[in-house]
Amino acid sequence: LADQFCNAIGVLQQCGPPASFSNIQTAINKDQPVNPTEEYAQLFAALIARTAKDIDVLIDSLPSEESTAALQAESLYRLEEENHEAAARLEEVVYRGDVLLEKIQSALADIAQSQLKTRGG
Secondary structure, three states, X not given: OHHXXXXXXXXXXXXXXXXXXXXXXXXXXXXXXXXXXXXXXXXXXHHHHHHHHHHHHHHHHOOOOOOOHHHHHHHHHHHHHHHHHHHHHHHHHHHHHHHHHHHHHHXXXXXXXXXXXXXXX
């Protein structure tokens, strides 16, 4: 968010029209091209708003004060159990996939042998 604020200020400094101060003599180039500062303003406003929303989501995801160490440990234990169950299901699916792959490879080998016999005989 700080980077976006810094970049927005840098773009404003680069693209903003020069201001004249009565007590400072500066040469202002009147032929400077006009930059699309309106587009930059909308872009940086959108980026800053999105980053602020992301920060709010991160803050909301932090554990609350009511969340004790015991509650957090219980939640972690439940997540670990779910992880073990998912790992067991994955191992079963991988095993069935390997068995199916072996059957397919065997069938392909049989097909290849049959094609060789028909071509050769």
